Amino acid sequence: MSRQLIKFATYLVLFVLGLGLTHTLTQEQLLEQNQERTARHATALNDYIHSEFTRFSTIVSFLSSSALVHQALQYDQQDNAVDRYLSDVQRASGASDVYLLNAQGTVVASSNWHLPHSYKGNNFAFRPYFARAMAGETVTDFALGQRSMRRGFYFSKAVDFAENGRGVIVLKVNASKFETDKARLDTGEESHFVLLDANDVVLLSDHPDWQLHATKALSGEAQEQLAQSQQFLGQTINPLGWHWLANDGQIIAEQRRYLVSASTLEGTSYRLLMLSPIVPFNEVHAARLGLAMLLLLLVIALVEYLSVKVAGYRQLLFSQRTLEEQVQERTRELEQAQDALIRATKLATIGQLSASVNHEINQPLSAMSAYVAACKRLLMRSEPEKAMENLQLIEQLIRRVHAIAGQLKSFSQKRPVKMQSISLQQSVQNALLVVGPELNKHHVSVHESGLEVSVWVDPYQFEQVLVNLLSNACHAMEHCQNKWLRLEASSNESKVYLSIIDNGPGIDQHALSTIFEPFYTTKSEHGLGLGLSISKQIIESFQGNLSAHNHRDGGAEFLLSLHQQEPQS
Ligand code: ADP
16 A cells, blocks of 8 residues: 555544544534533423422412301301402412312302303312312312313312311312423423323423323322322323433433433422433534534544655755765865875876986986996006095985985875975975986076075975976976076965076966966876866965066066965964
8 A cells, every 4th residue: 555545544534433423523522511401401490490389389378377268167158258358369379270179079169150161060079189188288289170171280288267168279270371381481492391190191391292101101009099080080091101321310201211300399299300301413413513624624634734745854854964965975085186196196296207317317326337347447557545435426326316316206106285484495405306317418507596584385396386387397498508407496474485487488478367277288298287276276285376577587486375384374
């Protein structure tokens, strides 16, 4: 697999993982918020229903001790005074009906006395709220209205009057009052609530389809008990088939998943469930996923940008190192080439001078042969003193040949550079040993002046420069009649200026600027055109200077400026 493909796959996996993580975290956070909100709404609704139940129970308690109500049980009513009173209470309290039953369960006064469906005269002794109140209980009960078939809560309490006299006051509230009030509690459009009795029958719910259904199938015993109490007037209570999810407070109702917050309604056996739908994906999810997508893309782009930068930087470092190595390598090669050139120039100079050198060595050798022959003769004639004189002459000649050969050898050898302050005179003498035979051959007279100073040079390289300049001068004067060379030195505190002047034809005006360029030569044979260029480099390496001019008397003048001692830089 190519690197690009692996990188793309990695980014893709990271991208998908990032989105997955964002989705999961958002879901968890939203679930937590939903749980909190549901619990808050459940508490608010529970508080509301409880306070309403308490309020209605309090009204019933208050009515049970009302003198007017007592009178209605004791005597026949005058002008429906108690009916009117109960009617006032009904309107003021928000109840649907308020009525008074005598000990037989017959309605003796009712808030709806003036309506066609007035309860007056009806008997409700079969209702559990009557029997239980007669037994002394303060009752909150749920039942269906006999005629209206409406669901309602019944609050009842015994009314004790005179001696041993007892009746029951009842306040009925339509269930829909709580259901519509719930809408005012602002628990969210999507959420629902149910109020369940002990058998899990839905007494109240803002979801009409759930009302008077059981959240689970009723047991046989419960069905029997309901049939007896006529609480639901024989109406069948069908199960809703809710499915509770284990341990996490969630149910699935009508194929929808709800978060449930359950609480018991204080003072009753009722349970209140607040159901809030769990939405797997909503606009918060979408927004967060969008943001995460953007961030991930940004991060990937940043990583990509940085990796390209780093790769570029590494490549740069690598090429820089390679370049440095190459430069070092080339410098080494150049130095070697330079050394080789210097040597080649030296050898070329020797080549140019070889004929004269040969002559210079052959001359003493021929002289020596003559002296040896003379020596033999003198010894044969037993004239040892004269022979000794000849031998001394031979000795001198041998020394001279040695000196020339030694100088040639040291001139051509490669030596390490060693700067020192040496006598200018001595350097000139050494150079003349090499170039002298050539000068002699061409009958060049050499004049020296002011050479008794010291110069700060490498002796062998400096000698090479002098040999070059002297031999060039000699060549330049080849066709002149009267050949002479002047070596004139002058000095100040720190510097020495040496002029080498010849009386040759001088340097062509146009060549003055190119004469020090490598390979500039006017010599058709033996010329390499390197002597002056190398000489200039050598003098500059001594922190000195070499320049060429034409002397006012004709001829060329080469001017060297040198330090006497090591410069203080
Ligand atoms: P080469 O001697 O091999 O030609 P150089 O660099 O030593 O190389 O000299 C370059 C050229 O400078 C010579 O060919 C010659 O034309 C000129 N030149 C050098 N010295 C003199 C001089 N003293 N007088 C006139 N021309 C000279």
